[in-house]
């Protein structure tokens with residue numbers, strides 16, 4: 330099995346990770362300065378959210394030059410250095426690439442919108458008469474442009490016009506952007522809204538559905554519309570295979586493609602092809618987990634059904650678009666440790682969002698003070714309603730500065746003010762203090778990364794769910810050749826005794842748990858154990 334199906338991923342939001350030059354904004358040199366921390370934690374791959382030149386209206390997801398670095402993040406030299414330094418520590422580097430759209434300030438769009446007959450006139454999706462397609466965040470998808478007296482389509486924000494991938498020149502240009510970074514040594518890409526890229530060639534209207542106000546997994550987008558012709562088009566699955574060929578053009582270790590795609594499992598697994606498409610897709614359902622053995626049991630079975638070997642599912646609890654999911658368990662650190670253990674023992678690529686390893690909670694930034702653009706669409710929602718929602722209307726809350734210590738600005742920056750305020754929970758949750766406490770959440774992640782690295786059965790073994798007679802225990806085995814592990818996880822707050830029928834060769838990891846001489850396994854509340862049997 331190749332590295333991309335084995336190694337853990339750590340997501341860095343560069344603006345918020347570490348500020349090396351005291352301007353209140355995280356930067357590339359800041360990431361370099363923290364590589365030893367990442368290495369020591371044992372994370373094997375870093376995925377860096379966009380740092381390219383951008384007006385930053387969507388904090389980098391609106392790119393105006395794919396070949397350059399936004400000045401607040403540093404220079405191309407810093408980027409080269411980052412790749413070199415990461416590789417020197419055997420950390421792989423994955424860039425975030427936004428192929429679906431550019432910024433409306435990108436020279437391509439400025440040219441395209443200037444007239445109907447310029448050389449780039451067909452680089453974006455223009456229509457005299459718009460279809461009924463909505464964007465994926467709900468409101469209208471088409472926007473009027475007076476220069477052309479036409480409408481352009483945007484899957485996300487209005488200042489992010491979608492490129493027209495039916496134009497072969499556009500596709501080639503974007504693939505060349507990928508080739509450029511791959512030749513610079515980047516180990517792969519996280520592909521932003523990859524499932525939006527190709528839209529129906531015939532511009533058919535999407536069906537109206539009175540029952541879909543709220544987006545669902547089957548029908549993302551909501552707002553009474555099934556995105557039948559604007560999402561997950563068959564040509565998108567083909568595009569995945571074409572991009573895979575581009576990634577495979579390069580020598581050395583294979584390059585990783587992980588797609589941000591959404592829809593039913595049946596649909597999104599098509600992006601993987603027969604191992605000739607993307608290597609991984611994000612599975613977002615666990616972001617909204619229930620803290621129960623039953624929930625995870627079901628997920629394991631579901632993932633095995635849709636993503637059987639040789640495919641590998643991803644398990645992600647938090648990212649830069651959603652509330653930090655420790656909120657679901659009210660910030661409880663003991664439960665967070667069990668979740669980390671569950672994530673790392675499942676057959677998956679674990680993806681950890683910066684700060685998750687210290688249990689950072691979502692910041693407390695009102696909609697009205699948001700730097701994020703998303704709240705502009707939802708300014709009619711009262712704050713108290715927004716606070717009750719399971720999704721982030723203001724994504725700033727999950728992007729607050731990394732909490733390194735209890736010094737000024739949580740050790741993130743020497744500036745007087747930081748781009749977003751430091752979260753209030755810094756006293757309780759920061760790296761420095763957890764490094765001093767061997768029982769901390771940080772140490773759990775650190776141990777789990779090592780455990781995973783050292784055991785092929787965890788990285789690539791099969792998984793089998795087993796019954797223990799107690800519904801609060803999630804129990805499964807992981808097997809690779811003659812190595813077999815038994816994992817028992819207690820999702821209840823009470824102590825559970827479990828009689829073991831197998832001979833225990835070794836206790837590989839114990840979280841508030843032990844095996845007694847009489848072959849009994851005692852799991853304290855929220856305890857878990859990994860046994861070699």
Ligand code: NOJ
Pocket residue numbers: 387390391427485486521522589649650
């Ligand atoms: C998905 C990204 O995760 C999000 O942060 C961004 O705003 C949109 N795509 C648009 O690029």
